[in-house]
Amino acid sequence: MALENGAWDYLEKPPAYDDVKLTLKRALQFRDNKMVSPTREGFKSDFIIGRSPVLKKCLDLVAKSARTDGNLFISGETGTGKDLIANAVHLNSERSGAPFIAVDCTNLPDTLVENLLFGHAKGAFTGAVDKNEGLIKQADKGTLFLDEIGDLSTAAQKSILRVLQTKTFRPLGMNKELSCDFRLISATNRDLQAMVKQRTFRKDLFYRLVTHHIHLPPLRERPDDIVLLADYYMEKICAQFGIRPKAMSDDFIDTLMVYDWKGNIRELISVLHAAVASGLNEPRLNPHHLPVALRIFSRKKTWEEQRPLERGIENGLGTDETGFPSLKDFRHLNESQYLDALVRLSGGHIEKACSMAGVSRSGLYHLLEKHNKKLNP
Known part of the structure; x- marks a missing residue:
C-alpha cells in the first residue's frame, strides 16, 4: 500500500541501522540524479491541460517513457485523454520525425484485420486492383498506436503478438515477409489483467504490451x-x-x-x-x-456533503473546542462551503479560524484567496 501511494521504500519494525542507512543513501542518490537531470526539461506538452499533482506525476512518467523505445501501455477511464498522452510520447521521442499511426481497435473486424494491418499485394483477392500498404508498414520508423486494444478479437491478438515478437509480417498475396521497425503504444479503458484471468485476452500479448505502464487519473481525482x-x-x-x-x-x-x-x-x-x-x-x-441531469446530481451531492459537515459539528470532530471539524477531516467536501461555515462560526477571527480548521495562517489565507472569500463574516 505504501509503495502504491508513492513511498520510496518501507522498513519493517524494528529496523536495523544498516537497513535505514542503505535506504536513505539510495533515496538521496535518486534525488541528486533527479536534480541533475530534470524529468521534463524541453518536454512538449502544451496541449495537455492541467496543473494538479496527480497529472504532474503522470507527465513525469510520460517524459521518461518518451526517452525510451519500449512498448508503452496506457490505461484509464474513457475520456481521460489517452490519445493525447500517446501523441505526447511520440512528439517527444526520437521517432517524432516519422509517422504516428493510430488504429481504433474497436473498428477492426476479424474479416478485415489482416488486410488493414498488413496490407495486400496487387491481385491478392477479387477487387485488389492495386497494392495496399497496411497500417503496420505505414508506421515504419515511427509509432503505432493501438487504441482500445482490449477490444481486439482473439484472432487479431494472435496476429499482433507475432508482429511484436518478430517485427516482421506478410501482406496478403505476398510470398515473402517484410520487416518493420516501430514503437508500440497501446491503450484501453478495460481491465486487461482481469481479461487475462478470464482468458479473453492473451497473457503472452499482455506482457509484451506492458514494458512501461502509465495510468491516467480520472477527472474527479x-x-x-x-x-x-x-x-x-x-x-x-x-x-x-x-x-x-x-x-x-x-x-x-x-x-x-x-x-x-x-x-x-x-x-x-x-x-x-x-x-x-x-x-x-x-x-x-x-x-x-x-443540462438538467447534471444540475440535479450536483445539487443532491452538495446537500449530501452538507449533512456530514453538520454531523461533524454535532459530534465534536475537529481541533477546536467548538467541535468544528478540521479541514483535513473534511477535505473531500466542497471547500467553498466549508470556508463559508468556518468564517461564520469563527466570527471572522483569524486565530480562531486557523485553530478550528487545523491549518496555518498562510494556508487559510491561500484557501480564502483561491475561493475569492474574505475572513470578515
Whole structure:
C-alpha cells in the first residue's frame, strides 16, 4: 500500500541501522540524479491541460517513457485523454520525425484485420486492383498506436503478438515477409489483467504490451484542473460557434466542480457545448444553462456533503473546542462551503479560524484567496 501511494521504500519494525542507512543513501542518490537531470526539461506538452499533482506525476512518467523505445501501455477511464498522452510520447521521442499511426481497435473486424494491418499485394483477392500498404508498414520508423486494444478479437491478438515478437509480417498475396521497425503504444479503458484471468485476452500479448505502464487519473481525482479545462475548451467552443468567449459565473463553476464526470474530459467538453448552445445570446453562463441531469446530481451531492459537515459539528470532530471539524477531516467536501461555515462560526477571527480548521495562517489565507472569500463574516 505504501509503495502504491508513492513511498520510496518501507522498513519493517524494528529496523536495523544498516537497513535505514542503505535506504536513505539510495533515496538521496535518486534525488541528486533527479536534480541533475530534470524529468521534463524541453518536454512538449502544451496541449495537455492541467496543473494538479496527480497529472504532474503522470507527465513525469510520460517524459521518461518518451526517452525510451519500449512498448508503452496506457490505461484509464474513457475520456481521460489517452490519445493525447500517446501523441505526447511520440512528439517527444526520437521517432517524432516519422509517422504516428493510430488504429481504433474497436473498428477492426476479424474479416478485415489482416488486410488493414498488413496490407495486400496487387491481385491478392477479387477487387485488389492495386497494392495496399497496411497500417503496420505505414508506421515504419515511427509509432503505432493501438487504441482500445482490449477490444481486439482473439484472432487479431494472435496476429499482433507475432508482429511484436518478430517485427516482421506478410501482406496478403505476398510470398515473402517484410520487416518493420516501430514503437508500440497501446491503450484501453478495460481491465486487461482481469481479461487475462478470464482468458479473453492473451497473457503472452499482455506482457509484451506492458514494458512501461502509465495510468491516467480520472477527472474527479483532479478537481483543480476542471476550471483550467473549462476555460480552455470554452474558448475553443465559442470560436466554433463564431462568437466571443463567454464568461462563466461562480455558481456555474461550482456546479462543474461538484459533478462526478464519469465520462471525464470528453463529457466536460460535451456539457460545455450544450451550455454554450443554451446561452448562445447571453454573455455569461449560469447553472441554468447546464443540462438538467447534471444540475440535479450536483445539487443532491452538495446537500449530501452538507449533512456530514453538520454531523461533524454535532459530534465534536475537529481541533477546536467548538467541535468544528478540521479541514483535513473534511477535505473531500466542497471547500467553498466549508470556508463559508468556518468564517461564520469563527466570527471572522483569524486565530480562531486557523485553530478550528487545523491549518496555518498562510494556508487559510491561500484557501480564502483561491475561493475569492474574505475572513470578515
